[in-house]
Amino acid sequence: MLAILLAFPLFLILVVLQSAIVSATPLLQGTADLILLTIVAWTLQEQVQVHWQWTIIGCIVLGFISKSPLVIILFAYLAVTAIVAIARKKLWKVPYLAMWAMTLIGTVIVQVITLLGRWLEGADIPFLQAFNLILLPSLMLNLLLAAPVLALVHDLANWLYPQEMEV
Amino acid sequence: MKNHPTSPLKIIVISLAVIGIIALALGGYLTPVSRIVLKPLINAQTWLATRYQAIQSYILEPADVSTLRQRNTDLEAEIARLQVEIIELQQQVNETQVLSTLVDYARSRPENKYIAAAVIGRDPSPFFHYVIINRGSDDGLRSGMPAVTQQGLVGQIDSVTAGAARVQLINDPASLINVVLQQTTTDAVLVGSITGELLLEMIPQEVLVQPGELVVTSGLGGNYPPNLVIGQVSTIRRRDYDLFQNASVQSAVSFTQLEIVLVIVNFLPVDITPLIPTAEVP
Numbered sequence: 089m090l091a092i093l094l095a096f097p098l099f100l101i102l103v104v105l106q107s108a109i110v111s112a113t114p115l116l117q118g119t120a121d122l123i124l125l126t127i128v129a130w131t132l133q134e135q136v137q138v139h140w141q142w143t144i145i146g147c148i149v150l151g152f153i154s155k156s157p158l159v160i161i162l163f164a165y166l167a168v169t170a171i172v173a174i175a176r177k178k179l180w181k182v183p184y185l186a187m188w189a190m191t192l193i194g195t196v197i198v199q200v201i202t203l204l205g206r207w208l209e210g211a212d213i214p215f216l217q218a219f220n221l222i223l224l225p226s227l228m229l230n231l232l233l234a235a236p237v238l239a240l241v242h243d244l245a246n247w248l249y250p251q252e253m254e255v
Numbered sequence: 256m257k258n259h260p261t262s263p264l265k266i267i268v269i270s271l272a273v274i275g276i277i278a279l280a281l282g283g284y285l286t287p288v289s290r291i292v293l294k295p296l297i298n299a300q301t302w303l304a305t306r307y308q309a310i311q312s313y314i315l316e317p318a319d320v321s322t323l324r325q326r327n328t329d330l331e332a333e334i335a336r337l338q339v340e341i342i343e344l345q346q347q348v349n350e351t352q353v354l355s356t357l358v359d360y361a362r363s364r365p366e367n368k369y370i371a372a373a374v375i376g377r378d379p380s381p382f383f384h385y386v387i388i389n390r391g392s393d394d395g396l397r398s399g400m401p402a403v404t405q406q407g408l409v410g411q412i413d414s415v416t417a418g419a420a421r422v423q424l425i426n427d428p429a430s431l432i433n434v435v436l437q438q439t440t441t442d443a444v445l446v447g448s449i450t451g452e453l454l455l456e457m458i459p460q461e462v463l464v465q466p467g468e469l470v471v472t473s474g475l476g477g478n479y480p481p482n483l484v485i486g487q488v489s490t491i492r493r494r495d496y497d498l499f500q501n502a503s504v505q506s507a508v509s510f511t512q513l514e515i516v517l518v519i520v521n522f523l524p525v526d527i528t529p530l531i532p533t534a535e536v537p
Contacts, residue, residue: 107376107387117449119381153376155383155413155421202382211428213382213449221450222381 091248095142099149102126107153118225120233123150124198127165128190129234129241131172132183135249143169156202164201168194183242184235191234192227199223353515360405361517367480369517370394372402375419384427384447386410386513391418399478399524402516407484407507408432408472409516411524420518424510425485426451433475434485438468442475445485445504453486453504460500464491470504477525 102122111119123146131139147165151158172190203218279285354371361369372388390396392415402409402422410424423430426447434445434455441464444457458464468488474481486506493500 103379104376106379111377111379111381114381117381117451119379121379123379150379153387154379155385155423156378156380199382202380206382206428209429211382212446213428217449218382226381 091136091138092141092145094248095138095145096149098126099123099142099146102146103149103153115225115229117221118223118227118229120229121195121198121226122233122237124165124168124194125191125230125233125237126241127169128172128194129187129238130245131169132176132186132190132238133242133245133249134176135251136245139169139173140166156205160201160205164198167201168197171197183238187234187238188231191230195227195230196223199226350515356405357515357517360403367519368521370396370520371515371517372396372420373515374513378421382428382449384424384430384451384510385413386422386424388420388422388516388518389418390518391416391420393417395520396420396518397520397523401479401483401519401522403483403519404508404513404516406509407486408479409508409510409513411478412518422516426453426506426510432479432485433473434470435473435481436462436464436468436488437471439464442473443470443502445470451510453506455488455502455504456499458500458502460493460495460498462500464488464500464502466490477527479524480519480522 106122110122113119127139127143127146130136130142133139136142143165144162147158147161150156150165151161154161168190171193175186175190199218199222203213203215206213276285280289357369357371361367370390372390372394374386375389376387378385378387388402396412396415398412398415400412402412408425410422410427410430413421413423415421424447425432425445428447428449430445430447432445433442435442436455436458439462441458441462443455446454446456448454455470466488470485470488472479472481472483472485484507486504486508488502489505491500491502
């Protein structure tokens with residue numbers, strides 16, 4: 089319950105940081121996505137059980153600020169959470185490698201779904217331009233930030249869910 | 256002990272000797288003698304004084320160093336405080352300059368009423384060219400009101416909350432604005448793009464558009480007031496087999512440097528949807 093309550097202020101702070109600083113410092117047209125990185129890192133934590141709730145809270149908070157429709161945001165981030173949850177259970181146990189791989193997949197999913205949403209809205213965005221100017225730079229920035237975000241989220245998860253020592 | 260009485264002759268001899276020595280000294284005749292006598296004395300005193308000063312400074316210096324260090328720390332703190340103050344004042348000067356220019360702009364167009372708002376954020380998704388401003392419905396802002404700077408048109412308010420509003424920039428890929436080329440008085444449509452570039456579309460082929468031509472809003476469609484500056488034509492793309500020619504526009508506004516915008520509060524877009532003819536179903 090504490091973890092769910094903590095998600096609201098945490099995502100509020102992250103969205104404010106994202107909107108005020110991260111989105112104002114683009115690489116070409118791409119920007120890092122702190123919300124995505126936090127959701128991926130949180131879902132990768134083995135002891136965490138409330139990752140779905142965190143994703144939904146993150147999406148709702150993001151929906152307040154972003155022009156992107158809430159349905160699109162929810163669809164994109166829940167899809168990423170589902171993939172990360174599967175990867176956590178069935179794939180490897182190397183946290184940083186998993187984080188980078190999931191960041192790569194998550195960025196592509198979120199950006200492609202957002203692009204589809206804009207196409208449905210009627211915006212004329214050539215795919216190649218979106219790929220070169222937004223997707224690739226965003227991916228690079230996300231991969232750069234993945235490791236520090238994972239470290240911070242790992243500490244937070246350990247604080248919220250203290251692991252028992254095996255004797 | 257015997258007391259020898261002092262004879263006047265003795266006194267006279269001694270006095271003469273003293274006067275003679277003084278006279279010799281005044282005449283400079285005793286200088287070599289005094290140099291020989293005083294030099295060892297001066298050397299000894301110098302040696303003693305140097306050692307004494309060394310010992311004195313050894314004893315007293317730690318206190319001075321700690322005082323100096325404390326003073327140095329205080330001064331460094333003072334410098335840091337003053338530097339912060341300078342930065343704050345510089346920011347205030349910059350803001351004042353921007354506001355002053357905006358006030359000049361507002362004065363030059365007395366037909367409009369403006370509310371100044373600071374840009375406090377951008378849309379988290381890079382696919383959306385929107386900014387968030389710190390004024391909302393409590394300040395009289397409504398959806399559809401245009402936002403400008405002293406350079407020209409910035410965009411249009413897309414949605415409003417009590418204390419903030421989201422502005423769609425004119426370079427958003429979904430933005431469409433009816434514009435007019437000022438010299439040729441030709442109507443065209445301005446669209447945004449994902450690169451942030453502004454493109455002019457629907458320019459008739461027969462019109463001779465020149466680079467540098469000013470682009471302003473036409474007011475057609477009722478979404479924007481007329482004659483708001485957008486930018487200048489930079490390059491023209493004309494192909495004979497196309498129905499229309501295109502051009503790119505160099506925006507007058509730097510969208511990456513937006514800090515303060517003016518919202519025109521006495522303009523609301525006109526809903527012309529009921530006037531658009533629809534295909535009648537037989």
